[in-house]
Amino acid sequence: GAGVSQSPSNKVTEKGKDVELRCDPISGHTALYWYRQSLGQGLEFLIYFQGNSAPDKSGLPSDRFSAERTGGSVSTLTIQRTQQEDSAVYLCASSLGQGRQPQHFGDGTRLSIL
Amino acid sequence: GESVGLHLPTLSVQEGDNSIINCAYSNSASDYFIWYKQESGKGPQFIIDIRSNMDKRQGQRVTVLLNKTVKHLSLQIAATQPGDSAVYFCAESPPGGGADGLTFGKGTHLIIQP
Numbered sequence: 111g112a113g114v115s116q117s118p119s120n121k122v123t124e125k126g127k128d129v130e131l132r133c134d135p136i137s138g139h140t141a142l143y144w145y146r147q148s149l150g151q152g153l154e155f156l157i158y159f160q161g162n163s164a165p166d167k168s169g170l171p172s173d174r175f176s177a178e179r180t181g182g183s184v185s186t187l188t189i190q191r192t193q194q195e196d197s198a199v200y201l202c203a204s205s206l207g208q209g210r211q212p213q214h215f216g217d218g219t220r221l222s223i224l
Numbered sequence: 225g226e227s228v229g230l231h232l233p234t235l236s237v238q239e240g241d242n243s244i245i246n247c248a249y250s251n252s253a254s255d256y257f258i259w260y261k262q263e264s265g266k267g268p269q270f271i272i273d274i275r276s277n278m279d280k281r282q283g284q285r286v287t288v289l290l291n292k293t294v295k296h297l298s299l300q301i302a303a304t305q306p307g308d309s310a311v312y313f314c315a316e317s318p319p320g321g322g323a324d325g326l327t328f329g330k331g332t333h334l335i336i337q338p
Contacts, residue, residue: 114267143325152313153268155325169325201267210256210275210317213326215267 112136114216116202122222125194131187131219135204142185143203143213144177153201159185160207171196189221197223236335243304245332247297247314256317258326259288259299261310268313271299301334309336 115134123129135142144156156169159179170177174192179185189196199220203213237243249257255276260268272283274290274297281288287300297314311333315326 145325152328152330153315153326155327158325166324203267212258212270212273214270215260217265217267 114202114204114214116200116216116219118219119217120220120222122224123192124224125192127192128188128190129192129221131189131200131221133185133187133202133204133216135183135185135202136214139204139206139214140182141205141207141211141213142179143205144185144187145201145203146171147199147201147218149198156187192221192223194223197221233330234333234335236337237304238337239304239306241304243299243301243308243334245299245301245312245314245334247299247329249295249297249314249316251316251318251327252292252295253319254316254327255319257288257290257297258315258317259286259297260313260315260328261308262313262331263310271312304334304336306336306338309334 114136117132142159145153146156147153157164157177161182162179174190177187199218201215201218203215205211205213258273259271261271262268272286272288274281274288279290285302289298301308311331313328313331315328317326318324
C-alpha cells in the first residue's frame with residue numbers, strides 16, 4: 111500500500127515486559143513522527159525524525175521510551191518495563207519534509223498493558 | 225503551555241445540512257494549521273491545511289477559515305453525508321516546524337442524523 115504502515119495493529123502484554131512498535135513511512139517521506147493517543151483524547155507528540163536523526167527527545171514520556179530510525183525509512187518505538195499508564199494507541203506519521211507539510215498517519219498500534 | 229482547543233465536543237447535524245466545526249488556538253506564532261478526520265479504529269486522515277498567510281482555503285466539500293485576529297479556525301463541510309461521521313481534530317504547527325510536532329485539540333465528534 112501507499113500509506114503509513116504500523117505493526118502490530120494490536121498488542122497486549124503484561125506489566126513489566128518490553129514492547130517494540132514498528133512504523134513504515136510513505137516512500138520518499140523524510141520526516142517521521144510518533145504520537146500517543148489515550149482513550150477519547152487528542153494526540154500527544156512524542157518524537158520527530160528528520161532522516162535518521164531525532165534532534166529533540168524531550169517529548170518522550172520517560173526514559174523507558176526510546177525510538178530509532180535506520181536507513182531513513184523504518185522506525186521503531188520501544189517501551190521498556192511497561193506500565194499500565196502506557197496503555198494507549200501509538201500513532202506514526204510521515205511527511206515529505208519538516209515544517210509546512212501535512213503529516214499522514216498510519217492506523218496505529220493499540221497497546222494494552224495488563 | 226499554549227494549546228489548541230475546540231468549542232464543542234459533540235456536533236449533531238441533519239444529513240444534507242452544512243456542518244461548521246470550530247477551533248480556538250492560543251499560540252499566535254503558529255503559522256500552519258491542519259484539519260484531520262478520525263474514524264473509529266483508524267488513524268487521523270488529512271482533510272485540508274492552511275497557512276497563516278491565507279484566510280480561506282477550499283477543498284472538495286470542505287472549506288477552512290482562519291481568523292488570525294481572534295485566533296480562530298473553522299472547518300465547514302457542505303451537504304453533510306453519513307460518511308462524514310467521525311471525530312474532527314484541528315492541529316497547529318509552531319514556527320519551529322517538525323521538531324516540535326503538531327499540537328492537537330481534543331476533537332469534535334460529528335454525528336449525522338438521517
